[in-house]
Amino acid sequence: MTAQPQPEYLTGDVAAINAFIDRFDVFLLDCDGVIWSGDHVFEGVVETLELLRSRGKRTVFVTNNSTKSRSDYVKKFAAMGIPSDVEDIFGSAYSSAIYISRILKLPPHQNKVFVIGEAGIESELKSENVPFIGGTDPSFRRDMTPEDWAGIADGSLLDPEVGCVLTGLDFHINYLKLSHAYQYLRRGAKFLATNVDSTFPTHNSFFPGAGSIGMPLVNSTGQKPVSLGKPSQAMMDAIEGKFHLDRERTCMIGDRLDTDIQFGIQGKLGGTLAVLTGVSHREDWEAKNAAAVPKFYVDKLSDLLKAA
């Protein structure tokens, strides 16, 4: 049992906050639990982002939430008074689409993706010209029929061009979609997940997350998906490639030790900052078996405003 070095607490310490900000050129920011909870933006966050930008910092929003596309996020940010551009946003749906189109390289006759997830995934797949079925298609949002049981079992209702199953957070998950995905995986389709967060923080509470929605498939097939969200380094590599960032001068800000903070540490970033407005608490990194220990922490993101 080695005592892990504990993080530096910045809240209320003006000099420490200024030194922290000066250390970095780029801040990668998680959204749910850092910027907002659901549709409620945390107080002072708008001003904090303005402060960082006014000091010449690049702010990139890195989110595991795949239900929205990058352009959906631009709208959400705008509604909250935060100006942003599609290029400021890096979501797990986008990360997955890039991985499928540029790295996975499915054979032409098996290049379709069966999607469990919401519209955000579909938009990003379209932007990368990846063909897909499932997703928000109403014909998959219904009960099983006797014809489904027979046709899914014997394969006659399956699309032979599906070579990949991509699972994300799906608020319309049902047995029909799970049965299709299960059969595609049994027949050799690649298994990807936008992210494997166990819970989804919103409305000041938690709901089942993308990782939990995909678990029926993990359990029934015995296969684990390749995750394209935090803390997967596939996502970090894609971010680095896109933003040409100097990892030493980059800091990851997030609320979850097992996704955000681990993402920054495994990515060998110069810093990680935990905020206490989301999933993880101080006790979590003080625990002997902590998933990850951040380098810095604040009670809330807007505590950085003290630097002004």
Added chain:
Amino acid sequence: MTAQPQPEYLTGDVAAINAFIDRFDVFLLDCDGVIWSGDHVFEGVVETLELLRSRGKRTVFVTNNSTKSRSDYVKKFAAMGIPSDVEDIFGSAYSSAIYISRILKLPPHQNKVFVIGEAGIESELKSENVPFIGGTDPSFRRDMTPEDWAGIADGSLLDPEVGCVLTGLDFHINYLKLSHAYQYLRRGAKFLATNVDSTFPTHNSFFPGAGSIGMPLVNSTGQKPVSLGKPSQAMMDAIEGKFHLDRERTCMIGDRLDTDIQFGIQGKLGGTLAVLTGVSHREDWEAKNAAAVPKFYVDKLSDLLKAA
């Protein structure tokens, strides 16, 4: 690495089959994968059951499928030409209802069960006078609304009398049900499962099973359910209590090593018989890390007819 004793193969060996039948008074039979696959009864099974009964054997159907009640099973057996009585059937829905009413003993103000599952569970809970919500109630078979998100998160839409979440195979699983169950579990409700089979064999193929349908809750809460189906010995104890069986003179017949055969071995029954018409194959018990090794096996249940 100890070589495990391998099972005796009975198919085609008349003397061995007769000796096998003579060894036992009671046969506990799994249904899916042994008697039938979906709505298709395997050839010769009706005659095999007649043979066993004609030799004075008691046949008890022990199934993890919780979608049907015992009386539903009587109808299904009748439609397949197999006479049976409610008392011949022991399902995981019934096992769960008995466990909740007689062993769990929830406090009066928290005695409601939130059900994820089909009508079979509801019938058996009713037969034991256990109050429940969820299940097949149409008001839980729909998409999430903004009011659901808010009311589930703050608890105003939760029933304060729910003290237990019971999960089974649910062909109408959705995010609304999972979100309710997740919040009840977070608030301290007991977590039970009718069974934890990873897959559901039907139509000569497989679909996601009850254990897989419950996995989003396991993953999001970090809790594991108490299972009331095979191989849980809670079910064996209940069967013994009901049928007053002599375990040494009882044989479990099934197609799954990790449920049926393990159930019989852990229950210290006199024998276990594997059939190859369902999930497990010969290679599964020949593997070094076999989940369980049966004492006997046949290609199919009707191979026992050779004894006639």
